[in-house]
Amino acid sequence: MPTAPEESPRGTQGDDRAVIRDALGVGVAVGLSGFAFGVTAAEAGVSVAQACALSLLIFTGASQFALVGALAAGAGPLTAAAGAFFLGVRNAFYGLRLAALLRLPRGLRPFAAHMVIDETAAVTLAQTTRRGARIGFTVTGLTLFVLWNVTTLLGALGAGAIGDTATWGLDAAGPAVFLALLAPMLRTGVARATAALAVVLGLGLLPVLPGGVPVLLAATAAPAVLLLHGLRARRRGRGPADDSAEAGPVDDPGPVDDPGPVDDPGAEEPEPETGTGPGEERR
């Protein structure tokens, strides 16, 4: 691994160990929750092989939970996949940030891409050196990938032995995972308004539309709130760029060495949780 230019020569070993400890903490904690996914998938009527394929091939938790939830609710395969895909789109924006920080060789990108998820982004963006970022990304990604897949298999196999999973409250695991992923994103008024509107749409449309469709329509809360917010800001005579501080985790000013878009002053403002992403609270 080439040495990062900004890296200080001293204290490297101690720094490495701290990064590895953080990475293992996130990887193990979240990796173990793959058990909940395996059980949820089995409950939803997904076979053990399908549950394992989901964890191996999709490997982004929220999308996986959303997919099996939609299938259980009777959604068609493409409707269910659309909801899961929209949840996975955010990983593209983590990738943008990580690419600048990791500077991966072209040949490694197809493998590294699979590991670009909430947790690896949170750990990697919190690092101040390229060496730390690469170690954090690799250790978090590999730990999480191995554990998530092993626990998915155990959960899917164990679901039958457990009997009625509702007795054990395991049907609450899926929504709790969503809530835990959502909570760190609710720092701003715009985010909270979006969440509130999405809840109203999601629950209101649920009894009248086929499975999976209400979630897709609830996603329109995001552009709706953004447009309303932009209009209101403009009426008050402010530029629309003024609301950029409302951005969530993707806009966090991480220690990425790009200057950030110039028309986005909010992204440069220091926040208490500077350099962290979603999942930071999970350590």
Place this chain on the structure above:
Amino acid sequence: MSVWIAVGVTALGCYAAKLLGLSVPQGVLEHPFVKRLVTLLPVALLAALTAQQTFSDGGALVLDAKAAGLGAAALALLLRAPFLLVIAAAVLVTAAVRALGWAP
């Protein structure tokens, strides 16, 4: 069979999104509106999914023990509990409320 179709389509779409982020030149997707929209989309989706999976059964709205479990998870999050503890709180409280017969 339809489950495999869903698995395949989602896997391809999600992998493409991940690879795209790592591969495109810096600045291409950095338009402020696009960035804000992509930040907010998961908020809308996760909020709707949380509500639906807590307050519905099939296509009907219900209020059952899962609501208490979600409340416990929310409390754990406010107390900055680690990820696994949040999930455990939701599962245990849901199970306890059912065991006590307070809610289905």
